[in-house]
Amino acid sequence: MKTREAEAALPRAAGAGTALLVSIIALMTWLALLALGASVALGAIARERQAGLAGRWTVEIAAEASRNKPSELRARDAAQILRGVPGIVRAEPLGRDEIRRLLSPWLGNDAVVDELPLPGLVDVVVDPHKPPDVAELRKRLAEVPGAVIDDHRGWVVEIVRLARAAEAVAIAVFVMVGAIALLAIVAAARARLAIHAHEVELLHVIGAADRWIARQFQVSALAVALRGGLSGLILAATTIGLTAWGFQLPVDRLLPLLGPAWSIVAVALAVPAAAAFAATLAARWASMRALRRLP
Amino acid sequence: MVYDPSHMIRFEEVGFRYGPGPEVLRDVDLDLAPGSFHWLVGASGAGKSTLLKLLHLADRPTRGRVEAFGEDLSVLKRRHLPKLRRQIGMVFQDFRLLDHLSVFDNVALPLRLARTRDSSLRKDVGEMLDWVGLDGVANADPRTLSGGQQQRVAIARAVVARPLLLLADEPTGSVDEATGTRILRLFQELHRMGTTVLVATHNELLIERFPHPVLRLAEGRLTIRATPADAGGVS
Known part of the structure; x- marks a missing residue:
């Protein structure tokens, strides 16, 4: 049933x-x-x-800012200045090949690119818990022609x-x-x-x-x-x-x-x-x- | 909740109207004694169906007092009504069987509402179907049965939970004379077992063959009143 x-x-x-x-x-x-x-x-x-970029800053050295010193050398100077600043864990200038690789989506890989003046770049790793003062860094980097620091905060x-x-x-x-x-x-x-x-x-x-x-x-x-x-x-x-x-x-x-x-x-x-x-x-x-x- | 068996149903000056319409029941006084058997007669529109509706607690009166099994309905909370309704078995003229359920499950419905255990339920429903002479159709679809068989299923459903009061609205209205007699014999048997029975009918022949006190409704008034004394006993 x-x-x-x-x-x-x-x-x-x-x-x-x-x-x-x-x-x-x-x-x-x-x-x-x-x-x-x-x-x-x-x-x-x-x-x-947010987390990935919180500890990474970049210093960009404009290629045309100085005719006396190439941007690659000015990037080394900037890295040298930054290394002594409290709160900066690491500051490494990028080599020309690395910069070319980063710019290749915009400039391509033609041989003519070698003739172009490329900017210098310094990859900066900062302590996310005690980051340095950006204004203070800008003052210090004023002695390197064309150096601009970007903490990515704006676009992040x-x-x-x-x-x-x-x-x-x-x-x-x-x-x-x-x-x-x-x-x-x-x-x-x-x-x-x-x-x-x-x-x-x-x-x-x-x-x-x-x-x-x-x-x-x-x-x-x-x-x-x-x-x-x-x-x-x-x-x-x-x-x-x-x-x-x-x-x-x-x-x-x-x-x-x-x-x-x-x-x-x-x-x-x-x-x-x-x-x-x-x-x-x-x-x-x-x-x-x-x-x-x-x- | 334990109900007082010495009190069945008592109406005192009961009136009922549908919405703002005229009163369809007026000043109805009624005292159904336990174990009594009554006929309820009256012309169409006299208020029989309304009276039955109030008797099986499907509605509350618009005035007057109704007492069921010792409980005053005017003060009883709505949540207590289902248990009270389960003390009343109702047989409808149009059977009102649930077509999607088998005969067995239709009859078992009141037991399921009372949370009867499955083993006991099977036995009780089996016995009840046997009593109404339908033991061979337990698994049938009710729609495949004749009118008389459907009415007997409805009777089995109404009495399977051993109600204190059995109400029937024109139970023989849709069946032939032989089936009508058979149904009335079932009611007589229930009455003999102590169930209080009230049957609404138009069939004067049935009343002659099965003589019991008659409640007569005319224009909403109960003109012949039954008292516990004259309605009791077994015919």
Whole structure:
């Protein structure tokens, strides 16, 4: 005898309406996961850039600033001055080949580049906890013609600010998508209550408590949300995989920035789980609200 | 909550109206004694269905006092009503079976609401189906049964949890005479076992064949009142 089936005192959610709801939740989960992934990735990249550049400064020696001394020699002088300053861990002038390599994206690798006057560069590593005073360094470097110190703070701040803004937008998208999914579940629960008004009335009259009837809707919403959520997870994983492959993203370098592998999997699974939990609560809220109107 | 078996249902000057409409029940006084059997008669629109609705606690009166099993409904909290409703078995004219459930699961529903253990539930439902003569159709879809069989499933569902009060709204209205007689015999048997029974009907022949005190509703008023003394006993 089908005793287990009687746990579902209302007909199981099925048909075109349910398929539509599963699809909506799948798309919402997909969007939420992409937004969450984008938010976490942008945050991680911003932090990496910030940390990576926090201890690296550059001194640039303009090629045309002095006709008496080549920029390469003036870079050595600048490095010599910097080495004695407290807070500077290392100051190394870059060789001509290294500078050519850095400039090759703009100048190319033609032989004619050898004829061009190249600037001098000094790579400076500073103590991130006790960095030297930039104004003081500028004073000291004034004796080297064409020397300009760049602590990267200006553009790093801009990039980090941009990444944070994008992260905030991604979080807002995530929250909005969650809210829309909840509204869809509430609307579905209400529709189901209307469709099964006769069954609900019978259960009410033969002594079913509101919580018992509401549980019928909760179970149905949970099943729909789990189906939709897991489909959305698979879709999101496929989208991210195809994007990484299509744009040749360095996944092996980017993934560790997001955290340990287990935490990525946990967060990915948490989204459909949270969707299912929220759907259950939304269905309970909608059904209890309607049931309380009965005598 | 333990209910006082010496009190069944008592109405005192009960009135009921739907929304701002006229009163469909007026000054109804009624005292159903435990173990009694009553007929409820009245023309269409006299208020029978409304009275049954109040009797099975599906609604509250707009005025007057209703007491069920010793509990005053005007002060009883809504959350206590389901347990009180489970003391009442209701047989509807249109059966109201759940089509997506088997016959077995339809009958088992009140036991599940009362959180009866599965082993006990199987035994009780089996016995009940046997009692109404439907032991061979436990797994059937209710829609495949005849009207008489569906009504017997509805009766089995109404009494499987051993309610203190059984209400029936035109239980023979949709079945042939032989099936109607069979259904009434089941009610008689329940009455003999101590269940309080109230049956709404239009069928005067049934009342003649199964004589019990008659409650008559006309224009919302209960014109012939039953007292505990004249309604008791077994016919």
